[in-house]
Amino acid sequence: MKTILVAGGAGYIGSHMVALLAEKGYDVVVVDNLATGHRQAVKGAQLRVGDLRDADFLEQVFTEFSVDGVINFAAFSLVGESVADPLKYYDNNIAGAVGILTAMKNHGVNKIVFSSTAATYGEPEKQPIEESDRTDPINPYGASKLAIEGLLRWCEGAYGIHYAALRYFNAAGADPTVGIGEDHHPETHLIPIVLQCALGKRDHVGIFGDDYPTPDGTCLRDYIHVRDLAEAHLLALEYLDKGGQSGPFNLGCGDGYSVKELIDTARAVTGKPIPAVVEPRRAGDPPALIASSQKAQEVLGWKPRRDLRQIVADAWDWHSSHPEGYGD
Ligand code: UDP
Numbered sequence: 503m504k505t506i507l508v509a510g511g512a513g514y515i516g517s518h519m520v521a522l523l524a525e526k527g528y529d530v531v532v533v534d535n536l537a538t539g540h541r542q543a544v545k546g547a548q549l550r551v552g553d554l555r556d557a558d559f560l561e562q563v564f565t566e567f568s569v570d571g572v573i574n575f576a577a578f579s580l581v582g583e584s585v586a587d588p589l590k591y592y593d594n595n596i597a598g599a600v601g602i603l604t605a606m607k608n609h610g611v612n613k614i615v616f617s618s619t620a621a622t623y624g625e626p627e628k629q630p631i632e633e634s635d636r637t638d639p640i641n642p643y644g645a646s647k648l649a650i651e652g653l654l655r656w657c658e659g660a661y662g663i664h665y666a667a668l669r670y671f672n673a674a675g676a677d678p679t680v681g682i683g684e685d686h687h688p689e690t691h692l693i694p695i696v697l698q699c700a701l702g703k704r705d706h707v708g709i710f711g712d713d714y715p716t717p718d719g720t721c722l723r724d725y726i727h728v729r730d731l732a733e734a735h736l737l738a739l740e741y742l743d744k745g746g747q748s749g750p751f752n753l754g755c756g757d758g759y760s761v762k763e764l765i766d767t768a769r770a771v772t773g774k775p776i777p778a779v780v781e782p783r784r785a786g787d788p789p790a791l792i793a794s795s796q797k798a799q800e801v802l803g804w805k806p807r808r809d810l811r812q813i814v815a816d817a818w819d820w821h822s823s824h825p826e827g828y829g830d
Contacts, residue, residue, distance in 0.1 A: 503570040503613075503743050505529040507563070509554055509602055510575030511547060512539025514684045515617065515673055515728055519573060520547045521680045522732040531567045533560070534576065540828040543682050554598035560605040571613040571739050574602055577647070580690060581621065581786055584643035595646040599653060607661045613742040614654070615735050618667040618750065620724075620791050622648040629758070630724075630794035633669070633750045641786050651750060664748045666738035671724035671754035671793045673731055675813040676820035683820025684728075685827030693725070693814065696765055697821040700774040707776065709761050711783035714790075722758030722790040727808035727816070737802040746801070754793025755806045764810070771814045772822075 506523055510516040511532030516539070523530045524546025532544050535553040550566075552559035554576055577595045578584070584591040599616075606614065621644030622637045639645040654665040674693045676683030684694050698704045712719040734753050742748070759767075762778075769776050798804045808816075 503528070503739065505531065505567055505570050506739070507567065507569045507572045508532050508547070508575065509572065510534055510539065510577065510617070512536060512541060512543050512549065513575055514686070515731060516575035517543035517545070517682050518677055518728045519575065519732045519735055521545050521677055521682060522729070522736060523547075526736065531563065531569070533563055538578070538686070540685060540830055542828045542830065545680050545682065554601040557601060557604065560601055561608075564605045564609040564611075569609065569611050571615075571743065572602060572606060572611060573615045573735055573739065574599065575617045577617065579643060581641045581643050582690070584641050584646070585786065588642035591642045591646045596649055599650040603653070603657050603663065606663055607657070612663050613739060614663060614665045615738045615742070616650065616654060616665055616667045618647045618651055618669045619644060620669055620671045620752070620754070620793065622651065622669055625788045626791070629790050629792045630756055631752065631792065632794045633752055633797055654748070658748050664742045666742060666748065667750040668734060668738060669750055669752050670731060671726055671752070671791055673728050674725045675727040675729065675808065675816040677729050678816055678819040683817065683824060685824070692761060692764060693768070693817050694821065696768045696776060697772070697818055699776045700768060700772040700818070701821060701825055703825065705777065706779050707765060708781035709765075709778050710781055710787060712780045716760060716789055718760050718762050720761035721787055722760055722792060724754035724756065724758055724792045725764070725810055725813055726754050726806055727813045730806040730808055734798060734802065734804045737804050741802050751798040751802065752793040752795050753798055754795055755809070756793060756795055757810075758790055758792040759810055767810055767814050768818075771811065771818055
């Protein structure tokens with residue numbers, strides 16, 4: 503494998519993937535429509551701007567580059583927005599996946615690592631969650647990703663395209679060595695919001711519910727460093743290249759941290775007070791989402807190496823040095 507196509511490589515997780523691939527000596531081509539991505543986030547790769555639903559555009563890219571493998575991050579990923587506008591999610595996420603798989607089929611590219619999500623599980627029956635547990639999404643975002651996992655299975659049978667569907671838990675952190683990080687508009691995720699409070703850009707963070715059946719009443723999440731996630735994708739691609747069996751893999755640390763614990767960690771890392779106010783629950787939030795990543799550890803040889811403090815410290819490094827994000 504020499505040339506890797508990263509769809510959605512200008513986005514938050516995709517740009518960290520691109521930086522890792524470039525560091526490891528791969529030739530990387532990014533395709534991104536820049537709907538939510540940032541041109542400046544693409545480091546060490548060629549960028550072709552266009553949409554995965556545009557067959558002519560993809561045909562041009564697959565003709566220009568001799569692609570050996572694909573990693574697909576291109577998707578909309580806001581749970582609340584997906585509930586308000588499911589057609590937007592089904593169109594962009596599913597039609598985009600159909601587009602890239604069609605180009606792969608036409609050009610004989612037979613490996614894809616797909617960005618899936620813990621939202622495929624819905625409200626899990628037990629913690630930590632294993633890949634064999636029931637998948638029953640409670641929002642269109644998770645449903646769109648699960649539908650694509652189904653499509654991948656069919657495409658493997660029909661066209662011999664092998665896949666790894668990586669179900670992320672809570673991606674967070676940044677890569678301070680490359681100068682890239684998280685920059686969403688609007689921002690809805692807990693860690694960036696907490697750090698915006700530390701920077702004085704917000705006067706408080708709302709804690710969405712403190713009456714959940716958890717030790718301190720706030721939701722438990724499994725935060726995973728974006729660089730650890732990128733490393734898992736590379737291992738998954740190499741695994742497929744060696745003939746590994748297709749399927750889903752959870753990616754998390756296996757530890758659940760509450761919203762209050764997260765805010766306390768951010769106070770310790772930043773030395774700022776970070777005022778917090780309890781607010782009503784947010785619709786669609788399961789009380790706990792904690793991964794068993796045993797399969798990824800055993801089958802891919804992956805191990806997350808960065809703990810919550812490191813995640814928050816690296817995110818703080820990015821936010822404090824880029825208070826306006828990429829500024830675009
Ligand atoms: N959360 C919160 N206040 C915020 C943003 C998020 O209390 O301003 C909570 C949210 O309810 C969830 C956790 O923080 O329990 C993580 O939310 P995030 O949106 O970062 O990720 P998600 O788990 O929804 O993918």
